[in-house]
Amino acid sequence: MQLETLYAALDNVESGMLILNSCLRAVYCNSAILKIFHSHRTPAMLREQKPHYKELLEEAAQIREGRRLHYDRSAPALSSVEMEDYVARRLEWVRSGDSKPVDLRMNNGTILRCKLSVLPEGGRMLVYSEITDIVDHARELGRLATTDGMTGICNRRHFLTLANREWVRALRCNTPLTLMVLDIDNFKAINDRFGHQIGDEVIIHLANLANHAKREIDVIARIGGEEFALLVPQTAAHEAQIMAERLRKQVSETPLSARHANIASTISIGVAERSDEMVSFSQLMNAADMALYEAKRSGRDRVVCATASMGDGRKKAKPSGCNEPFIEAESIV
Numbered sequence: 215m216q217l218e219t220l221y222a223a224l225d226n227v228e229s230g231m232l233i234l235n236s237c238l239r240a241v242y243c244n245s246a247i248l249k250i251f252h253s254h255r256t257p258a259m260l261r262e263q264k265p266h267y268k269e270l271l272e273e274a275a276q277i278r279e280g281r282r283l284h285y286d287r288s289a290p291a292l293s294s295v296e297m298e299d300y301v302a303r304r305l306e307w308v309r310s311g312d313s314k315p316v317d318l319r320m321n322n323g324t325i326l327r328c329k330l331s332v333l334p335e336g337g338r339m340l341v342y343s344e345i346t347d348i349v350d351h352a353r354e355l356g357r358l359a360t361t362d363g364m365t366g367i368c369n370r371r372h373f374l375t376l377a378n379r380e381w382v383r384a385l386r387c388n389t390p391l392t393l394m395v396l397d398i399d400n401f402k403a404i405n406d407r408f409g410h411q412i413g414d415e416v417i418i419h420l421a422n423l424a425n426h427a428k429r430e431i432d433v434i435a436r437i438g439g440e441e442f443a444l445l446v447p448q449t450a451a452h453e454a455q456i457m458a459e460r461l462r463k464q465v466s467e468t469p470l471s472a473r474h475a476n477i478a479s480t481i482s483i484g485v486a487e488r489s490d491e492m493v494s495f496s497q498l499m500n501a502a503d504m505a506l507y508e509a510k511r512s513g514r515d516r517v518v519c520a521t522a523s524m525g526d527g528r529k530k531a532k533p534s535g536c537n538e539p540f541i542e543a544e545s546i547v
Contacts, residue, residue: 229343232270236336238308239264250274250326250342267308271301308338317345325349362436364414365421373435373443374495380433380447381495384488391447391488392454395502396424396461398440399480399514412472416440416479419470427461443499451487451519458483458517466515482509486520 230247234240243260251274255263265273307316311332318326325346331339360372368376377393384391398404398420405413417440424442428434433445446454462481469476484506488498501520509518 229341232267232340232342233333234267234308234338234340235264238267238305238338240267240270241337247340247342268301268305271304308340311338317349362421365418365436367421367425368433368435370435370437373433373437373445376433377443377445377495377499380445381488381498384447389448390450391445391498392449392451393486393498393502394444394446394454394458395437395484395499395506396420396442396444396481397483397506397510399482399510401440401479404477404479408473408477412470412477413440415472416470416477419468420465420479420481423465423468424461427457427464443502451485454485454487455517455519458485462515462517480515482506482514483517484509484520485517 227244228246230250231242231244232240232247233242240260241264243257245257248255248257248260251270253260253270253273255265308330311330313330313332316328316330318328320326323346324344326342327345329341329343331341333339360368362369380391383389398416401413401416404416417436420440420442421434421436424434424444428444429446431447433443435443437443446457449457462483466478466480469478471477484502484504486498486501486505492498492501505518505520509516512518
């Protein structure tokens with residue numbers, strides 16, 4: 215009577231519970247675990263039949279003779295070829311008694327966390343809990359911490375983190391690393407004429423154009439009000455200059471359609487490549503800034519590559535004749 219009361223209580227637990235004996239045969243489960251394993255059995259049937267854990271895994275994916283006969287959306291997100299290997303790895307994990315939780319992503323998007331405990335006399339207890347909401351919440355918090363809220367691309371802080379990693383990789387592998395710094399020309403005039411909402415749309419428009427133009431390995435970020443950075447790994451300055459010219463031309467030829475009007479804009483771009491004299495990414499960023507300000511000073515709507523005459527990346531004074539505000543690059547520790 216007491217055992218039946220315990221079974222009834224555990225049957226109301228949301229987490230799936232499965233107890234195996236030392237031979238890995240199931241001796242107890244609650245209803246929740248049978249839903250997870252997509253089993254036709256009841257808890258009472260399982261206690262009577264004592265199926266092997268391998269049989270339950272195969273049943274969950276409807277595998278017979280190495281062929282997947284039924285696509286089960288509650289099964290792990292694996293192809294039929296991978297499923298047999300999955301079953302073997304799961305069996306090995308259970309036999310090992312490893313207490314480190316394992317997260318399983320199912321075909322329907324659900325994420326389950328499985329915890330394994332070793333019982334006296336060699337038995338095993340597995341507890342499956344759904345953690346989809348927890349994982350999604352953590353992912354959303356991570357996205358908010360690394361993404362610019364207006365444009366959806368990297369924010370400055372996350373960009374500097376990624377840029378530092380690329381800097382270290384370029385040093386280790388002795389590969390080129392080039393940075394572009396982009397700025398919307400006469401942005402204040404756009405705001406004054408069309409309003410800040412249109413100004414925001416112009417910023418988003420540029421972000422979309424730059425994001426679609428970049429390669430998969432490149433990193434694009436909004437690092438200031440109307441200023442962007444595009445890091446191009448494994449690329450020399452002369453190659454990056456071609457990319458920059460292509461983007462500059464695309465922006466000038468692709469006006470923003472808003473309020474039944476086409477709002478044209480242009481950008482200036484400064485390009486700088488890592489040199490052996492530079493000791494930190496902040497110096498590369500300063501060099502690209504200097505090139506950008508030279509592009510502004512010499513007429514805007516152009517690409518300028520950093521040269522030795524612009525300084526070695528350590529210079530922090532505003533270039534003469536430049537009417538744009540100077541933004542000192544953050545250093546990375």
